[in-house]
Amino acid sequence: MTFITEKNKIYSIYTILYNEYGPQGWWPVDGKYFPENEKPFEIIVGAILTQNTSWQNADRALYNLRQKKLISPQKIICTKIDVLRTLIKPSGYYKQKAARLRAISLFFLKHLKEEVPKREDLLKVTGIGPETADSILLYAFHTPVFVVDAYTKRMFIRLDLVEKDDTYTDIQNIFLNSLPCDHSLFNEYHALIVKQGKEVCRKRPLCSICILRKKKVCSFNFFITGK
DNA sequence: ATCCAGGCGTTAT
DNA sequence: ATAACGCATGGA
Numbered sequence: 001m002t003f004i005t006e007k008n009k010i011y012s013i014y015t016i017l018y019n020e021y022g023p024q025g026w027w028p029v030d031g032k033y034f035p036e037n038e039k040p041f042e043i044i045v046g047a048i049l050t051q052n053t054s055w056q057n058a059d060r061a062l063y064n065l066r067q068k069k070l071i072s073p074q075k076i077i078c079t080k081i082d083v084l085r086t087l088i089k090p091s092g093y094y095k096q097k098a099a100r101l102r103a104i105s106l107f108f109l110k111h112l113k114e115e116v117p118k119r120e121d122l123l124k125v126t127g128i129g130p131e132t133a134d135s136i137l138l139y140a141f142h143t144p145v146f147v148v149d150a151y152t153k154r155m156f157i158r159l160d161l162v163e164k165d166d167t168y169t170d171i172q173n174i175f176l177n178s179l180p181c182d183h184s185l186f187n188e189y190h191a192l193i194v195k196q197g198k199e200v201c202r203k204r205p206l207c208s209i210c211i212l213r214k215k216k217v218c219s220f221n222f223f224i225t226g227k
Numbered sequence: 228a229t230c231c232a233g234g235c236g237t238t239a240t
Numbered sequence: 241a242t243a244a245c246g247c248a249t250g251g252a
Contacts, residue, residue, distance in 0.1 A: 026233095046233095047233085048234095050232085050233050050234090051232095051233080051234045051235070052231095052232065052233085052234045052235080052247090053232055053233080053234090053248085053249075053250095054231080054232040054233080054249090054250075054251075055232085055233065056232090056250080056251080057232075057248095057249060057250060057251090058232095058233085060249095060250090061249095089248085089249070090249060090250075091248085091249070092232085092247080092248040092249040092250080093234090093235095093246095093247050093248055093249085094247095094248070094249080095247080095248090096235080096236090096246095096247060096248090097247095097248095100235090126235090126236080127234090127235065127236080128235085129234060129235050129236085130234090130235095131233080131234065131235090132234070132235080135233080147233085149233055149234085150232095150233085150234080151233075165242090190233085191233090193233095194233055197233090198232085198233090202231095203230090203231080
């Protein structure tokens, strides 16, 4: 007889999703830190470009920047704002995001030599909110922080593990208190949540194909009543 | 045609 | 403190 507590439920869900979907191949969990390696800065740029935007669109913008060899704080600062805007246009909100890329570039030129930035400092940068800050810390610097996004909230409300009015921090703490503190676990879990949120636990959910419902972790059930 | 995407800052209640 | 709004492109 085994009890499913809310704590190990969080971990069980990870296991089920991982077994179902496999590794998601998000930003790599090895490699060197910025500025020794330029890859982490590309992750940072990607984190901004994908704000409320599909990765496909963000990646087009990233591709343009890569072609022009602009993936470095120095280059972004030096690039004329109109050029920058044009290059990142496919990611949407291109005026805001151009300004945000400049702001984060300035931040890393000023504050960072080798060490990992502080979350509170990242949050002071214009355009860096909690999710982007945590994405940067997790995916670029391998800091074990759990990234919460709209998918996470929607999905875990349905799983009855999160309340409707829980804040970003509330939700984050639920995960941090339930999981071993491991950056590669957090990396993979967040990516799996995004996968599940996109394909199954959508705004209009497809409960009939949900692996979590099949495994009896989720009792939420959605029926289309009309038509 | 409508809705949605790996949010954030500003402004109104 | 929390809610609503604008920002913008490309795919389903």
